[in-house]
Amino acid sequence: MDQPASKKPPPKHRRKRLSGIERSTAPGAIPGTLEPLAGAHAPVVTIVSYGPGGSTEHKFTTVEALGKLRGLKPVLWIDVSGLADATLIAELGKLFGLHALALEDVINVHQRPKVEEYKGHMFIVARMVHSEERTETEQFSCFLGRNFLLTFQERHGDCFGPVRERIRSARGRVCKLGPDYLCYALIDAMIDGYFPVLERYGEVLERLEDQVVESPRSSNVRDLHELKRELLLLRRAVWPHREMVNALIREENPVIEAQTRVYLRDCYDHTIQLMDIVETYREIASGLVDVHISSVSARLNEIMKVLTIIATIFIPLGFIASLYGMNFDTAASPWNMPELKWYLGYPFVLAVMGVIAGGLLWYFWRKGWLGGDRLGPR
Amino acid sequence: MDQPASKKPPPKHRRKRLSGIERSTAPGAIPGTLEPLAGAHAPVVTIVSYGPGGSTEHKFTTVEALGKLRGLKPVLWIDVSGLADATLIAELGKLFGLHALALEDVINVHQRPKVEEYKGHMFIVARMVHSEERTETEQFSCFLGRNFLLTFQERHGDCFGPVRERIRSARGRVCKLGPDYLCYALIDAMIDGYFPVLERYGEVLERLEDQVVESPRSSNVRDLHELKRELLLLRRAVWPHREMVNALIREENPVIEAQTRVYLRDCYDHTIQLMDIVETYREIASGLVDVHISSVSARLNEIMKVLTIIATIFIPLGFIASLYGMNFDTAASPWNMPELKWYLGYPFVLAVMGVIAGGLLWYFWRKGWLGGDRLGPR
Amino acid sequence: MDQPASKKPPPKHRRKRLSGIERSTAPGAIPGTLEPLAGAHAPVVTIVSYGPGGSTEHKFTTVEALGKLRGLKPVLWIDVSGLADATLIAELGKLFGLHALALEDVINVHQRPKVEEYKGHMFIVARMVHSEERTETEQFSCFLGRNFLLTFQERHGDCFGPVRERIRSARGRVCKLGPDYLCYALIDAMIDGYFPVLERYGEVLERLEDQVVESPRSSNVRDLHELKRELLLLRRAVWPHREMVNALIREENPVIEAQTRVYLRDCYDHTIQLMDIVETYREIASGLVDVHISSVSARLNEIMKVLTIIATIFIPLGFIASLYGMNFDTAASPWNMPELKWYLGYPFVLAVMGVIAGGLLWYFWRKGWLGGDRLGPR
Amino acid sequence: MDQPASKKPPPKHRRKRLSGIERSTAPGAIPGTLEPLAGAHAPVVTIVSYGPGGSTEHKFTTVEALGKLRGLKPVLWIDVSGLADATLIAELGKLFGLHALALEDVINVHQRPKVEEYKGHMFIVARMVHSEERTETEQFSCFLGRNFLLTFQERHGDCFGPVRERIRSARGRVCKLGPDYLCYALIDAMIDGYFPVLERYGEVLERLEDQVVESPRSSNVRDLHELKRELLLLRRAVWPHREMVNALIREENPVIEAQTRVYLRDCYDHTIQLMDIVETYREIASGLVDVHISSVSARLNEIMKVLTIIATIFIPLGFIASLYGMNFDTAASPWNMPELKWYLGYPFVLAVMGVIAGGLLWYFWRKGWLGGDRLGPR
Amino acid sequence: MDQPASKKPPPKHRRKRLSGIERSTAPGAIPGTLEPLAGAHAPVVTIVSYGPGGSTEHKFTTVEALGKLRGLKPVLWIDVSGLADATLIAELGKLFGLHALALEDVINVHQRPKVEEYKGHMFIVARMVHSEERTETEQFSCFLGRNFLLTFQERHGDCFGPVRERIRSARGRVCKLGPDYLCYALIDAMIDGYFPVLERYGEVLERLEDQVVESPRSSNVRDLHELKRELLLLRRAVWPHREMVNALIREENPVIEAQTRVYLRDCYDHTIQLMDIVETYREIASGLVDVHISSVSARLNEIMKVLTIIATIFIPLGFIASLYGMNFDTAASPWNMPELKWYLGYPFVLAVMGVIAGGLLWYFWRKGWLGGDRLGPR
Numbered sequence A, B, C, D, E: 001m002d003q004p005a006s007k008k009p010p011p012k013h014r015r016k017r018l019s020g021i022e023r024s025t026a027p028g029a030i031p032g033t034l035e036p037l038a039g040a041h042a043p044v045v046t047i048v049s050y051g052p053g054g055s056t057e058h059k060f061t062t063v064e065a066l067g068k069l070r071g072l073k074p075v076l077w078i079d080v081s082g083l084a085d086a087t088l089i090a091e092l093g094k095l096f097g098l099h100a101l102a103l104e105d106v107i108n109v110h111q112r113p114k115v116e117e118y119k120g121h122m123f124i125v126a127r128m129v130h131s132e133e134r135t136e137t138e139q140f141s142c143f144l145g146r147n148f149l150l151t152f153q154e155r156h157g158d159c160f161g162p163v164r165e166r167i168r169s170a171r172g173r174v175c176k177l178g179p180d181y182l183c184y185a186l187i188d189a190m191i192d193g194y195f196p197v198l199e200r201y202g203e204v205l206e207r208l209e210d211q212v213v214e215s216p217r218s219s220n221v222r223d224l225h226e227l228k229r230e231l232l233l234l235r236r237a238v239w240p241h242r243e244m245v246n247a248l249i250r251e252e253n254p255v256i257e258a259q260t261r262v263y264l265r266d267c268y269d270h271t272i273q274l275m276d277i278v279e280t281y282r283e284i285a286s287g288l289v290d291v292h293i294s295s296v297s298a299r300l301n302e303i304m305k306v307l308t309i310i311a312t313i314f315i316p317l318g319f320i321a322s323l324y325g326m327n328f329d330t331a332a333s334p335w336n337m338p339e340l341k342w343y344l345g346y347p348f349v350l351a352v353m354g355v356i357a358g359g360l361l362w363y364f365w366r367k368g369w370l371g372g373d374r375l376g377p378r
Helices: A012-019 A063-069 A086-096 A100-107 A161-168 A179-192 A194-214 A219-250 A258-323 A345-367 B012-019 B063-069 B086-096 B100-107 B161-168 B179-192 B194-214 B219-250 B258-323 B345-367 C012-019 C063-069 C086-096 C100-107 C161-168 C179-192 C194-214 C219-250 C258-323 C345-367 D012-019 D063-069 D086-096 D100-107 D161-168 D179-192 D194-214 D219-250 D258-323 D345-367 E012-019 E063-069 E086-096 E100-107 E161-168 E179-192 E194-214 E219-250 E258-323 E345-366
Strands: A044-051 A054-058 A075-081 A114-118 A121-129 A137-145 A148-153 B044-051 B054-058 B075-081 B114-118 B121-129 B137-145 B148-153 C044-051 C054-058 C075-081 C114-118 C121-129 C137-145 C148-153 D044-051 D054-058 D075-081 D114-118 D121-129 D137-145 D148-153 E044-051 E054-058 E075-081 E114-118 E121-129 E137-145 E148-153
Touching (some): A044 A161, A075 A179, A086 A100, A100 A137, A114 A219, A137 A179, A161 A179, A179 A219, A194 A219, A194 A258, A258 A345, B075 B086, B075 B179, B114 B219, B179 B219, B194 B219, B219 B258, B258 C258, C075 C086, C121 C219, C137 C179, C179 C258, C194 C219, C194 C258, C258 D219, C258 D258, D044 D161, D063 D086, D075 D179, D100 D137, D121 D179, D137 D179, D194 D258, D219 D258, D258 E100, D258 E219, E063 E086, E100 E137, E114 E219, E121 E179, E121 E219, E148 E179, E194 E219
Parallel strands (some): A075 A148, C075 C148, D075 D148
Antiparallel strands (some): A114 A121, A137 A148, B044 B075, B121 B137, C044 C054, C044 C075, C137 C148, D114 D121, D121 D137, E044 E054
């Protein structure tokens, strides 16, 4: 295979999209070791404790100080955005008694969304979409215990603003309920974040559909391919959330209370809706490729019809004209092109040409080649 | 990606069809809050109470007055058409003890059909088709309790006329049985409402089939694409009803009595039939695209055959004619085109041309290019 | 969408085939009411009672008289062919204690094959094929009780002749066993009836295969589409029988005895074989469409090769000939076409033409365009 | 549909392959009757009894004599090759207490592989491949009891030679174990028999792959279609073996001992491997059809490029040449083709032609049409 | 079928890849016999025993000596690389009490990955990828007991270096845990070994994607076919690992401890990720074939447009030119081409030609044929 891409390197963002799914640990690394990935962001720790009585935001100093906050209020939410500090994560793991493998999954940010049960806590992985970029997702991992929720994000910036606002202003149900409800609220916010992305894809698809149906361009197929590929990657990101939410609903773990399961059911419906939309878009896009191919064929038909009509009419006429352009010596024999000397030779030949052209036009008209849309005879 | 649609906005109804599936709440909204959607209709409340003894229609005044009607007769049916009044829905929710999430689903009218069990009542979502429009569906949600049925519709106008008439005239089984039978009757009416829609698609498909098979047009592929897309959306609307009805049949809830389950089984069969028809139509439509592409190719073959026959016959003849149109000086040398001076030069050349034309025609005839339908030799 | 079918109405039988799958009751009809369909046949009632001792055929007078026959012999088989008389069916329903919904399904003859259990009897729906028509099926419904079998057919004429003959002549096992064995024998006869239909499709498919592979015609794609569509409808008719027979085998109903289940297992194998054959035929037919499209493309290649060879050889030659047909005044300048006056000008030009033609032929031969089958070079 | 096959009958072996899957009993035959099929082979009976002590081969005289052999040694293996003698089969059935339906399945040799349990014995059907023919399979049925194995083959000749040899020479485990191990050994031999067949298909596929990729011919599509069809039939033959072996492993029948189940698990793995290979071959073959279609299109492109280059260069040149072949009377007016009389008229025209040809060649070179493989510009 | 490959033998590595999946024992071989395959490598035995206290490497002398090492330390790992010595394997089997069938599977190196339970030990088969070759896999089989792990590899060289290093240096968890953890570590290393292979395929796919989208070549389809086939083979290799790891997690065998199951869950996630990536790559590759076919068609359109524009403009002009090249005798009649003698005859004809050419260009411009990308009118 040759490397034609030597001059034009493949655009960076595409390369990342395909290989962003690979596992990042070197084969043979010891399972359960914590080594931050190259390019990980520096951590920002946010600590909120709240309960029916109100919420307090704490400043992060040391992990030991953190330990004392535990149990003060019904819910302690520690959010770590940026995963560059393996020591911090390891200390948090020790403080809350977390499993080494789960901590490794926190750092190796290419996990599929999943739920894992450990003694006293659950480990949940989800993927968050960035609204500004399209199919790029960021790993969100959290440890849900009886009175704490420990969340890890790959980067700074998230879609949890409204949830934080609700905790701060003590609006909604979130302050009255435990960390399981908070966990649900975050997952719900992440899954809702996929809808605007899909909506944008829907608009792209509609624009392409209008183009392909009304005036196809050769670039449409590439755009459709691009769209299909991104929907494929999006589907792969969305699909395991369904299973993950379902596991949260069904597993008999005391960490999640019955009333939160009702809310998770709602969340589950949303993941199914997401998948439904992605699948529908993919099927429409696939169908559009067929429509495009068929449009291109129809166009070729039309081009060939024009060529055939023109060539078929003029080639015989040209033959007749060049017939009488031959230089046979009319003087040498009465058989040599006597027509050239006829009194009405020229008008007669023109008439013959007119009859041939008319006959061919009538033939094409009967074949339906002169009509616009129709492809068949009569 | 360029925006060619700047001048011609995509037709409004299509845009709606694709993006009508998105979730309507803003990401980050508090789960369980009731904010009516933009464009929701003003509610019209219809109240009927009935039992074996007959039916009474009540005028709606206040929700408190409604509370007193409860229990007077075996069945109290409250129907709210139009979801613009969140207060009314919230008060009804309080009166009947309904879950906040279910009420939110009533208002956010893009739910998939589903069944949810709550203490003392079931929450059912279905989608109703409008006969005048094609794949547009309206959300129907209902709360089914021991002695009441609370139904919510997105808009005024429905397909429940015959059921109302049966209650009014005390015909059929409906007056003798409880609210579960009423609920079944409404679901059955909604599912039956899909059949006329499908019948119309069946007619469109047959017309397209006749066209494609007998005289294909280039517009057919677009029509087929349109049809396939609408069937896709219809399938997505119909599919979850199967699961929903199945859940009603299987779940051990005292709200639904055993004899109603027998009727629901019938309803379940209808949803399977619907899916069967939709799938069959989709497969036929997909097959038609192939037939069309193949027709277009066959047409191109025919066009090229005409061009090839004409060009192949006349190009050699034209060459011979122009050969003798050359102006070599016959006087300068006896080798210079002596044919021009032959006694039978001209007839001889004409004869040669006739032989060549005849030979080529025979060759084409043997190749089968002069026959009509046959694509192959002999 | 325009209506090109205004002059040529679509052939009646095709229209029927597609829309014959729609449900026949008007939406909103009261479930469980009995209104015979338009075009239902007048009923013919045949009554046979038999047991190990022999069989008696009874004349049908009234339903009450029928009631007295019950229990006289181990098996009472009442067959009603033609469903126009709703009163008769209702009375039979009352006599045998049948459910209203089941009776409605008897009359609405577009049910999918299914099994429904009721107290004291089973309700079974199957679809019978007419050997003279191809995919048209007729509904067969039956009620199987402890000592009776009540069968309903849509039309007169069936494939039960051999079973009747066996009862009359007391041959085979049928007289020694109960109504469940009779029911099995009828279902077996119906399922066996699909095999000759499939065999005919197999022959059509083989004929098409020979044509497409040996000498494709443009009509083949339409025939293949027709075949695929009919196999699709056939599959839809056959598929639910599998589930139906399986339900009969597995359901723990005392109406069906263990030894009959052994026979039903055999019947189940046949339904699987049917599905196997239908699926195989469909896959072969789909593959043939590809072969056809590829044949048509190969044909186009061949046509274009002929055109290209002829045009490519003669267009340069024609150019040379017309070059020397130019009328530059050789007298005006020694630079003006001195070749015309050369002694060997004409033979030289002919030789040049021959070399060009030979070179091009050699080029085409090397490209492999002069060989027959090969599409590639060398 | 016309019958183009009137002159050339479809090759016999293909017809047989497609319709060989139909059921052979006439519809309406009494279930459980034994009528040998037309063309059944005369039976050859082989009797071997063996145990840890050694094996004895018995001559077959009568069925009664056979009865006495039962129980003499741990295993009695009776093999009947050829199913023409219904009486013999019926008598064997009576002797061993076999079910009539199973005996019918022995004779009607189009059964799918399956396992059926009866009191005291199991009935197993498998299909054996003939190495000399390709997808033709022969039915093997056997009855496995506590101390006997009764096997029926459609024809003489099988792949059991090595098993027989092991019994005769008391090699391997077979003599120490019961009839269940013998049964396993036979099934294993049959399933192993499919591997060489697949290997041959693999070779055909590779040859086709080399051809299609390196120098496609139009016959390749037909060969691929043939291959795909045979793999389809092979899959249908192999597929139910998986289920059959699985049933043998899982069913709690005392006839099969635990240690034999371990061996059957191995056999099960082989059936899965078979299916894997068949599916892989089918997918590769399907992909090859696409490669072929695309090769043919690329070829057409190349042909059209040659035609277009030649025609596009010479048509304008020819036009210029014929322009100066016009006979306008230069004497009549100074405006009439004064170029003809220019001193450098002819060289000038030739130069113009050269410039045009060069410009067009440069244009084609820039479009990338003069390169070999590249389809696009630059 | 002809053998065009006589001169050019199919490249060896491809043939191997397709037929490398066939079973290697001759049909009819005695199950459970140990005959090394032709070409098996000579065995190299490595023995390590370790525990929390440290690890010892032993030299292999005889199998009896080996027996004495058993139980000395918590874990005894015996690795046999190369399967040519059947006696050695048989003796090891006797020493550890292994089942004959499992030993046969060790030697017949075309097993699918699987888990089999035996009394006191488990038998596990996996497939290891060689990083230097692409889809070639090597069989890894192991017997996992309470205090030993017996591993067999097809060839020397593996990806277990890091695991061995960890044992030697007593790093990580491996020395503190039993043979089940060692077994997990080996499986994990093998599964991680697939990721670099996939990454390379991802790069190939991206390069092809760039080529097809930016400047398609006819060789791309073949490369895509090759890629799809290798992904197909890779999928077949990877797929059963999922099931195998799942079986290890779920089966209630005391040989695998609960804490190891947690690690296996991680391993399971990796197999799912592998499958996800393979499937995504396959779908993208399939989509690319469509993009390529459509590019080729668009290219053909462009070629035909150039031909049609040139031919359609010059053929009529050429006709006019040859019209006035006719030699009608203007002297014989005033009707014979009087234009030739007009004062402005020649300029007039040139003007007519200009008008025709301009009109046709305008027509093509309106059709959108002169624009670059657009395929449709306006």
